[in-house]
Amino acid sequence: MMAFISIMRSHISISLTYKMNILFGYISDILYVVLKCYLWLAIANSNPSFAGETNYIITYFIFVSIIMQLTGNRLTIASNILDGSLSNWLLKPFSIFKYELAQQLGRAVMTASRLWIIILAIVAFMSSYIVIWDYNYLVGILFLVLGFFVSFYIALVIQLFAFWLMRVEALQFIYTMFVDILSGGMIPYKYMPAAIKNIAELLPFKFIIQMPIAGFTNTLSSGEILNNVIMAVAYIVALHFIAAFIFKKGLKKYTAMGG
Amino acid sequence: MIRIEKLNYNYTVYKHKEGKKRLLMNSLKRDRVIIPALKNINLEINEGEIVGLIGLNGAGKTTLLKCISGLLQPKEGSIHVGEYIPSERQKEYLMKLSFFMGQKNQLIWDLPPMETFNIHKAIYKINDNDFKRIIDETSQLLHVEHLLRTPSRQLSLGERVKMEFILSVLHSPKFVLLDEPTIGMDIQSQYSIRSFLKQYLKANNITCIITSHNMEDIVKVAERAVLINKGEIVYDSSISKLIYEADCSEFMYISIKAKEGFVLPEYLQHLTVASKEDNRYMMKVDKSEGQAVIGNIINDPDIRNNFFIEPEPLEEIIIKLLENKK
Missing domain, CATH: 3.30.70 (Alpha-Beta Plaits)
Structure with a gap:
């Protein structure tokens, strides 16, 4: 556990090393949320079918912007396989999965610590559009944590294909497209065509955005919460075993390039 | 003890063809070439023995070390290091192993070496006293005690290699694989590293394989020389006999x-x-x-x-x- 915390702490230290980068990080956070909301505001105002829904859409995309940053990840295992630096971790008595997880948790902690500035920006620019729901923070955070792990393991499985493909950027791009469309990040589930929505409900991508939002906005019944928690845990366990299987097979292909 | 029997290892290399017309064809169809990197290697190294592995570029030295460390999983032959089979990557084995790769960077680029050492300490569960003692000893020996808190990216190549070296002995390993341990170092540091290694490896009864293109590293540290050429062991004898061959x-x-x-x-x-x-x-x-x-x-x-x-x-x-x- 100490090793896990040390890795997490070092990742946080790296994030805090460059002052100007921190400043631009804050600016990009604010711009991302505010610009996305104004874009949707323009779309909602110019489209009669969204009449009366403007505030819902704006509030939804504020959530999307925040949750995406918390459940997203930037894994490095594929590049480590490509340049051979994976060897450094394979030689240590510490799981490479745990190492990646510690780094991503460090990143999520840093993102969470910057949330106050996003919230301030929202209050400053968008407060008149925010719908006040009967928020359920407990369920929201529960699905946020589950979403983080689902997103982590899907990304991990994709990155592990680098053992065979060497470069996985194209695969990563396809994954990002699926996440954008099927997680509710691009279109709220309530506006999705029924056929796509039915498929999306069965896939793990909904845990990355849709379910945390549904949890926070208290739109789930107790039965739905239970079913979805079981489904998310089942996906996480399955993805963990798939990743472990691919990793074991991949190690046989690994040639530890680069000297 | 390290025991290697009938070890073979092949690399697959995809060759690109030359010519403008081949630009597209290279991405569709490339020639697959199997390169035998290790051929029927048989080698026994006793506990506490220090072996110098010598060979030209591409001879198979690093490949052999990678097989012994478990990084590569050969399909033919067997490797036993003590009671362990490296390819199984048992935690107990990894706790006792150190593989110093002079050309690989383990230090966290944006942070001082001490941060990497602290992660290492937590992973290998090194107690506070040993951690402090080893860092004090090795950093003084290598004259880098004043650089422990300087970001790694601001260190010179030689200084970084010295820090990597400290990292590789921090957990008091029993099996040490050294690939180009003095690369990029000035002559004073090369001398210090050799003196340190000779004393440290013997005092702790560490089994070690060292490869280097700098013959001084081999002659001063190792007690046995193994020559490897095109994946085959072509000479295996004591260092003193090798020196005698030079004298004679x-x-x-x-x-x-x-x-x-x-x-x-x-x-x-x-x-x-x-x-x-x-x-x-x-x-x-x-x-x-x-x-x-x-x-x-x-x-x-x-x-x-x-x-x-x-x-x-x-x-x-x-x-x-x-x-x-x-």
């Missing part, structure tokens, strides 16, 4: 420190000048005429106080050994 070679070298305006005397002109740097001549002499040449030098007042005799350099002996086995 058919050639010797006479080094002359020349004065200003020096002209090579007639009795030396038929000899091969192996090297000439500033005012220093290195003459290659067949031992059969050594007595005559030395006799002439002793009678020559211009030279007799400015010469010395050296055995054939170890590098040349090794190249000869490799060529003889081709």
